[in-house]
Amino acid sequence: MSQTVDRALSILPLLAEGPADLGQVADRLGVHKSTALRLLRTLHEHGFVYRQSDQRYRLGARLFALAQEAMENLDIREIAHPHLVRLNEQCGHTVHLAVYEENEVLYIDKVDSRYPVRMYSRIGKPVAITVAAVAKLLLADLPEHERRALAEKLDYPMYTSRSTPNPEAFLRELAKVREQGWATDLGGHEESINCVAAPIRGADGRVVAAMSVSAPNVVVTGDELLTLLPLVRRTADAISGEYSGRTPTKDVV
């Protein structure tokens, strides 16, 4: 809607691919060099862009800072974290927390079996939305038409022979998940990894996040993992309770 801002923002993904000099930026934006210069300068002032010694531009540190900060201010994440840790202590496996946002599913927290590590490494990268157990839960809760529309336009990469192959199968799976209130991924993403997941709901009953426990086949079989389901669901419900018990309006300071 705003041309200038639009152009400026378009620079960022472009630089994400790698450093570029003024001319390259101007060309790829389809604007005059002087225009690109002004935009880059503005981005620079805000620290979104950095000028390395060879004069080329690359993305700046401010971007990381923002991503980091945004992450830490997610309410659900904050509330859920201690629960995830406790679940991890109880079962020993990797625990994930994920949210849905505009056609993507993001991991926003992780507790690994060894010790707590936020798996930022996954953030931003498209999660395997067609197979991940948490993704199924999040998508299963979308309104009918939105769910259908999304299913149609997704890609269905066959990570393994058990990956969801097409929109029809996916929608069927989502219906099932919606019905039963939990989800699994049995080797659909990586042959030897199984997951069980449960939804976290807000006060209105809508699914606001999903959590899962993952373990490799060699440690526990899919069936054994399923015995953890009650525990996972209980944890998810505890988080749901705490989340929806919150005061709905929370001031921004």
Place this chain on the structure above:
Amino acid sequence: MSQTVDRALSILPLLAEGPADLGQVADRLGVHKSTALRLLRTLHEHGFVYRQSDQRYRLGARLFALAQEAMENLDIREIAHPHLVRLNEQCGHTVHLAVYEENEVLYIDKVDSRYPVRMYSRIGKPVAITVAAVAKLLLADLPEHERRALAEKLDYPMYTSRSTPNPEAFLRELAKVREQGWATDLGGHEESINCVAAPIRGADGRVVAAMSVSAPNVVVTGDELLTLLPLVRRTADAISGEYSGRTPTKDVV
């Protein structure tokens, strides 16, 4: 320089503090609501901003994607990674890679003793610049006046009794580090953690990154850790060699 972009970018840090509604954004920007709306819309189209169910805006997933992508495209990181892994295999301790950028030091890679994990959790957060061994190396290489100016304006938090207390001590430490070509942090950040670090240099001899090995006191004493210094330096030199051997211009595709 560009008012519109300037305003739009100012929205992002503001939202990083927490979700905000249109009125709040407009107020804090000092612009009319309709203006704020247009800016937010543009940000939204680019996925930098997300509208949650209560209509309030928060930072969007695209931000994470960008931070992630930028990270992965850092040349040094790519080149260094296998070396870090090998060093980790040899000594078993945690290995870090860090760069300096506009008054901050960022970790850009990590190999933990257990298994490889990118410590993105640290990214964006200010590294303990006054005590970290890698920070000393990176700052020691700055031009005299810049180094001095930076040292003056830094804070000197006393993480432990061995933390660098003030600018004078810091500049002395940097001079020493500059001289000897390596650095340590002996319990300056956390009482029981020691690090040894070595610089990675570009073709022109400037320090482009620094790497370190960290281990808790209980595993190896500071003195024992120092015996690893030759290995660390050799690794750093190997990375330097490979890095500066590169073709200087690298096309952006």
Place this chain on the structure above:
DNA sequence: CTGCCGCGTTGCGCTTTGTGCAACGCCCAT
């Protein structure tokens, strides 16, 4: 040593673009 080329940079006149205003519609709370 000198002249050329490529690059980033600057100042400027034109007009597109972003701006603030005021009015509207919606929802919630009274």
Place this chain on the structure above:
DNA sequence: ATGGGCGTTGCACAAAGCGCAACGCGGCAG
């Protein structure tokens, strides 16, 4: 019912961002 708060829209005005052309600088080649 009714009022207030909020997001949203259309519009007229002028500010702002735009591309152009010219400049300065450094590196490379003749």
